[in-house]
Amino acid sequence: MKFMDYRLADSVSAADEIDYSSPLQDNVLNVTYGVDENYQFGVAISIVSLLTNNKDKQFCFHLFLNECQIDYRNKLNSIAKYFNTKIVVYIVSVDFFSKLPSTKIWSYAMYFRLLAFEYLGQSLKRVLYLDADVFCKGSVDQLVTLDLEDNIAAVVKDLSSTLTKSTSKLGQELLSGVEYFNSGVMLVNLSIWRACGLTNIAIDMLLDPEIGGKVKYPDQDILNIILNEKVIYLPKKFNCIYSIKNELNDRTHLRYRDIIKEDTILIHYTGITKPWHEWADYPSTKYFYDAFKLSPWDKSGLKKAISVTEKQKEYKHRLAKKEYVLGLYKAISYNLSKLKNKWF
Ligand SMILES: [Mn+2]
Known part of the structure; x- marks a missing residue:
């Protein structure tokens, strides 16, 4: 491996600050997302879900996007104004990212998180990364005060079936001994991330045909390899994985309560069907709807197939x-x- 410097931070061409936060902030929770246009709606509702469930807390949201249309920008502005918060939009030029391995389901935007850690590491000590399909239903206090010590990230273990699928493509060796985590929720120690040049190491692996060519869940497999034994595990309630597909086998639509519990804080809706789809209104997606109804999207509606x-x-x-x-x-x-x- 050659450990090149890919200078990923240079692919951020503009930073647009939408700032309605009150000054003298202490203990701000920095949250970051990285998505293409298909997931932008999810990000905005995820932001509202964090804000409505954590009214006493100061946030700063960092959005890494490949484009930001005026209508979306206006809606982000309404959210920031209404909740007195700060949203920063970074526009990413995608030339480099589009060369990395992607799948039909996951676009190159999954690698924006690698960029986010590198870029934000220039000014921040830590950040909470969330997928656009993660919604909040409780207090994230514990994440604000959590001591990461010299670990690189705090994460939640994935379902065991996910590791099985990954090793079947990638082989046992690289993932052996890994306590496989889900990369949809990561509290990252940016100081260490940057000091170790982990973004470059991750890109090196992705470009290596022996690794990048064989990954099942590209960003997640790579992150598991490079962060092995350098993470701490958070309880499931911080990344409660729920697939809306479960509803097809549950006439009552109430069995979700065995998975999404009273004390669940962050729900991660994995799978093709997302809560923002027109056909996904079930009791299990009400946490999305609670935020959706308070968002500037409540009039314009959900996403079509x-x-x-x-x-x-x-x-x-x-x-x-x-x-x-x-x-x-x-x-x-x-x-x-x-x-x-x-x-x-
Ligand atoms: Mn996800």
Whole structure:
């Protein structure tokens, strides 16, 4: 391995500060997200969910985006103004990122977190990274006061099935002995991250065909390899993994309560169907809806199915919810899109 300096921080071309925070802030919790346009809506609602469940706390949000349309910027401005908070938007030029391994489901934007840690490490000591599909339903106090000591991050263990899928592609060796964590919630010690040049090391691995070419969950596998034994584990309540797909096998739609508990603080909705999709209104997604209703999006609505996979998920959920007419209509629309993809 060559340990190049990829100078990732240089790919941030603009920083736009939307600041309505009151001065003299102490103990600010810095939170960062990195997404493409498909996940921007999720980020904004995630921000509102943190703010409404932590009214006594000062936040600063750092958004790494490949673009920021005026309408989205206006809505972020409304949120910042209403909640007296600060949101900083960093525009990332994606040339370099688009060369890294990506999948149909995960775009190069998953690597924006590597950029965020490097970039924010220039000025901040630590940051809470969240996926756009993570929503808050409780107090994050413990994350503000948690002593990271000389660990690089605080994380939550992933489901054991995830490690099995990763090792089957990547081989046992690189992940052997790893207590595999989920990369959707990470409290990162930026001072150490930067001092160790971990962004460059991660990129080196991604560009190595023996590693980058074989990863199942690209960013997450790499992070698990480089942070092995340098993390502390937080309780599940800080990254409670829930798949909305579970609803297809639960007529009561109440079994989510075995997973999302009273004391859960951050819920991570993994899978294709996200709470912001039009077909995802279940009791298990109410934590998203609580924030959504208080957001500037409450009038403009939820997201429609765009990809073929999303259309397939939509019709299955519609039928499971006994919305037969709509479900069949969506099933036809899905089949047509599938055919179209095949022929053209
Ligand atoms: Mn996620």
